[in-house]
Amino acid sequence: AAIEKGGYDHFMLKEIHEQPSTIYDCLRGRLDAEKGTITMKGIQDNIQALITAPRYIIIACGTSWHAALVAEYVIEELCRIPVEVEYASEFRYRNPIINKGDVIIAISQSGETADTLVAIEKAKEQGAFIFGIVNVVGSSISRASHAGAYTHAGPEIGVASTKAFTAQLAVLLMIALKIAKEKGTIDNTKYSRLLVEMHELPEKVEAILKNASQLKLIAEKYKHSVNALYLGRGYNFPIALEGALKLKEISYIHAEGYPAAEMKHGPIALVDDQLPVIFVATKDEYHAKIVSNIQEIKARKGKVIAIITEGDEIIPSMADDIFMVPPADEIVAPVLSVIPLQLLSYYVGVAKGCDVDKPRNLAKSVTVE
Ligand code: G6P
Numbered sequence: 001a002a003i004e005k006g007g008y009d010h011f012m013l014k015e016i017h018e019q020p021s022t023i024y025d026c027l028r029g030r031l032d033a034e035k036g037t038i039t040m041k042g043i044q045d046n047i048q049a050l051i052t053a054p055r056y057i058i059i060a061c062g063t064s065w066h067a068a069l070v071a072e073y074v075i076e077e078l079c080r081i082p083v084e085v086e087y088a089s090e091f092r093y094r095n096p097i098i099n100k101g102d103v104i105i106a107i108s109q110s111g112e113t114a115d116t117l118v119a120i121e122k123a124k125e126q127g128a129f130i131f132g133i134v135n136v137v138g139s140s141i142s143r144a145s146h147a148g149a150y151t152h153a154g155p156e157i158g159v160a161s162t163k164a165f166t167a168q169l170a171v172l173l174m175i176a177l178k179i180a181k182e183k184g185t186i187d188n189t190k191y192s193r194l195l196v197e198m199h200e201l202p203e204k205v206e207a208i209l210k211n212a213s214q215l216k217l218i219a220e221k222y223k224h225s226v227n228a229l230y231l232g233r234g235y236n237f238p239i240a241l242e243g244a245l246k247l248k249e250i251s252y253i254h255a256e257g258y259p260a261a262e263m264k265h266g267p268i269a270l271v272d273d274q275l276p277v278i279f280v281a282t283k284d285e286y287h288a289k290i291v292s293n294i295q296e297i298k299a300r301k302g303k304v305i306a307i308i309t310e311g312d313e314i315i316p317s318m319a320d321d322i323f324m325v326p327p328a329d330e331i332v333a334p335v336l337s338v339i340p341l342q343l344l345s346y347y348v349g350v351a352k353g354c355d356v357d358k359p360r361n362l363a364k365s366v367t368v369e
Contacts, residue, residue, distance in 0.1 A: 004157075009350070010158065010346070010350070010356050010357050011157040011158040011357045012158035012160060012162060012250070012342075012346055012356050012357055013346055013356075015156055015157070015158050015162045015163045016162050016163070016209070016339070016342050016343060016346065017209055018154070018163050019162070019163050019166050019202075019205050019209075019339065020202040020203070020205045020206040020209070021202070022152070022153040022154060022163045022166065022167050023166055023167065023170050023201050023202050023205060023335065024202040025152045025153070025154070025167075026151055026152050026153065026167045026170040026171060027170060027174070027198060027199065027201075027202075030174060031174055031195060031198055031199060032195075033192075033195040033196045033198070033199035036191070036192050036195060038174050038177055038178040038181070038195070040149055040174060040175065040178060042131065042147040042148050042149050043147075043149070043175055043178050043179065045147060046129070046131070046146075046147050047179075047182055049101070049103060049129055050103060050131075050179055050182075051179060051182050051183040052101060053081060053101050053102060053103040054081075054082070054099060054100075054101050054102060055081065055082045055083070055084065055099065055101075055102045055103075056075060056081055056082070056083045056084070056102070056103045056104075056105055057083075057084045057085075057086060057091075057096070057098070057102060057103070057104050057105070057123075057128075058071060058072065058083060058084070058085045058086070058104075058105045058106075058107065059086050059087075059088045059091050059104060059105070059106050059107075059116060059119045059120070059123075060085075060087075060088060060106065060107040060108060060116060061087060061088050061089065061108075061113050061115055061116055061366070062113075062161070062245070063109070063160075063161040063164070063165050063242060063245065064107040064108055064109060064113075064116075064161070064164075064165075064168060065085065065087060065107075066165070066238045066239075066241050066242040066245070067107055067165055067168035067169055067172060067238075068085045068105075068107050069085050069237070069238035069241070070169055070172065070235060070238045070239070070334050071083065071085075071105070071107075071172040071175075071176065072084075072085050073234065073235050073237075073238075074172065074173060074176045074235070074331055075172075075175075075176045075179070077331070078176045078177065078179075078180035078185060078186050078331070079176055079179045079180045079183055079185055080183075080185045081179075081183075086119075087115075088106075088113065088115040088116040088118075088119040089115040089119075089369075091119045091122070091123075092115060092118045092119040092122050096122070096123070096126075098123055098126045098127070098128045100127075102128055102129075103128070103129050103131060104120070104123045104128045104129065104130045104131065105130075105131045105132075105133065106119070106120050106130060106131070106132050106133070106134075106141055106145060107132075107133045107134075107168055107172075108132070108133075108134050108135075108139075108141045109134070109135045109136070109151075109153075109156060109161055109164035109165075109168070109365075110134075110135070110136055110139060110364065110365035111132070111134040111135065111136040111139020111140055111141040111142050112136070112139055112140050112141065112365045112367050113141070113365060113366055113367070114366060114367050114368055114369055115366070115369065116141060117140055117141055117144060118369075120132075120141065120144045120145065121144065124144075129146055129147075130144065130145045130146050130147075131145060131146070131147050131148055131149075132144070132145030132147075132148035132149075133148060133149055133150075133151060133168060133171055133172065134148060134150060134151065135150065135151045135152075135153050135156065135164050135167065135168075137150060149171050149174075149175065150171075151164060151167035151168055151170075151171050152167065153166075153167035156364075157357065157364075158356070158357050159249070159357065159358055159359055159362050159363070159364050160246055160249045160250055160345075160356075160359065160362075162246075162342045165242065165338065166205075166335050166338065166339075169334055169335050169338075170198070170201070170335065173194075173198060173331070173332060173335075174198070177191060177194055177195065177198075193329070194329060194331060194332065197328060197329045197331075197332045198332060200328075201328075201332060201335050201336070204325070204326040204328060204336055205335070205336065205339055207326055208325055208326070208336060208339045208340060209339065209343075211323070211324075212343050214323055215323060215340055215343040215344045215347055216343075216347045218305060218321045218323070218344060218347075219344055219347030219348040219350075219351050220347075220351060221321070222276045222303070222305070222348065223251070223348050223351040223352055225253055225274065225275070225276050226253065226254065226274070227253065227254045227255070227256075227270060227275055228244070228247055228253055228254070228255040228256075228275070228276045228277075228278060229244075229255070229256055229257075229258065229263070229267050229270065229271075229275060229276070229277045229278070229302075230243040230244040230247075230255060230256065230257040230258070230277075230278045230280070230341075231257075231258055231259070231260040231263055231277060231278070231279050231280070231290075231293060232257075232259070232260060232279070232280035232281070232290075232337075233259060233260045233261065233284075233286040233289060233290055233293075234284060234285070234286050234330065235284065235330050235331060235333060235334050236280040236281075236282060236284070236333065236334060236337055237257075237259045237260075238334065239280045239334045239337050239338050239341065240257040240258065240259075240260075240278075240280050241257035242257070242338055242341065243255075243257060243278060243280065243338070243341035243344070243345070244256055244257035245257070246341060246342055246344075246345035247341075247344070247345040247348065249345070249359050249362060250345040250346060250348070250349035250354060250356050250359060251345055251348040251349040251352050251354055252352075252354065252359075252360075253348065260279070260286075260289070260290050260293040261289065261293065263293065263296075264296070268296070268297075268300070271297055271300040271301070271302040272300070272301060272302070273301040273302070273303070274303075275302045275303065276302075276303045276304075276305055277297045277302045277303065277304055277305070278305045278306075278307070278341070278344070279293070279294055279297075279304060279305070279306040279307065279315075279319070280307050280337050280341070281294070281306050281307060281308050281312075281315055282307065282308060282309045282325060282328070282330070282333045282336070282337050283308075283309035283311075283312060283327065283330075284330035284333065285330065287314075291314055291315065291318070294306065294315065294318050294319065295318065298318060303320045303321075304318065304319040304320050304321075305319065305320065305321045305322070305323075305344075306318075306319040306321070306322050306323075307322075307323050307325060307337050307340050307341070308322055308323070308324055308325070309324065309325060309326075309327050309328075310324045310325065310326055310327060311327065312324070323340045325337060325339070325340065
């Protein structure tokens with residue numbers, strides 16, 4: 001087992017550290033930043049259906065559902081196509097409205113999640129076109145889809161999804177960029193710049209992982225917390241949700257993710273001098289807004305842990321703890337900002353003596369309803 005873990009203590013840590021190469025594998029043969037091309041057969045073969053679709057509906061569960069939320073923001077921004085994100089378990093029982101031309105995108109690491117599979121079958125009965133984004137080659141969801149793209153992250157053993165999530169984000173970003181380019185909703189300069197940004201992701205992830213020990217220290221400080229709040233805005237809002245999910249899965253600390261501005265409608269009531277509030281606050285168009293959200297937490301004596309962009313001159317003086325990630329365009333930033341949150345939950349889980357690879361009550365793939 002030690003050999004299988006490649007020298008790491010747990011599969012989860014190994015898989016977190018594999019992300020520079022899994023993201024690279026996901027982009028390889030598809031994204032060519034020099035030529036300015038994205039090659040994805042499943043997209044090319046169905047390009048008319050994809051660019052004329054009145055709407056996309058993305059169905060998924062768990063961590064894959066968080067990837068779907070990032071995709072909603074990115075696709076709407078770049079492709080100007082309305083996107084709805086649905087929990088597969090809700091969608092399947094809701095007698096969902098699917099109009100002519102609507103495209104269903106199903107996201108699943110395992111390709112075996114029962115709720116997602118049944119949701120696909122329901123949508124197919126209504127004549128929908130299904131595009132699957134799956135990690136496991138030949139899995140049920142890949143076979144049930146009309147077309148798709150594999151995430152190529154390799155087998156994921158840790159129950160809590162890490163490398164499969166960043167690979168899902170990479171695939172979804174490439175899809176959004178390709179469709180935007182074909183549809184003409186992105187200008188050439190922005191398109192070329194974002195391709196370069198994508199190409200640079202593996203080395204930026206590598207740079208983040210080099211500082212993993214900083215997160216171990218932060219984890220030691222907060223491991224006895226009973227609750228934790230994760231806040232983010234825009235493209236980083238789904239990353240706040242994912243950070244909270246990871247912490248509760250791995251360490252059993254109750255955690256909630258919220259859009260930072262929404263906290264005043266509830267979660268702010270929880271803030272006291274014991275509550276760690278993790279801000280996903282990388283440099284983007286919302287930066288000034290999230291700075292004032294941090295002030296609101298500090299005014300109530302909450303402990304602020306902030307994931308920020310290198311060179312941020314404002315947040316370090318306000319936060320109790322910071323972790324810096326390399327600068328990146330806000331559209332690709334979620335791929336980077338999630339990495340420290342994966343590591344933080346890993347180190348908290350280990351510090352608490354939890355079984356991080358197999359948390360109680362959870363399954364790697366949920367093949368029953
Ligand atoms: C389970 C796993 C999660 C995963 C979810 C969806 O709950 O523990 O890590 O995100 O299923 O799985 P899928 O394979 O469909 O992405």
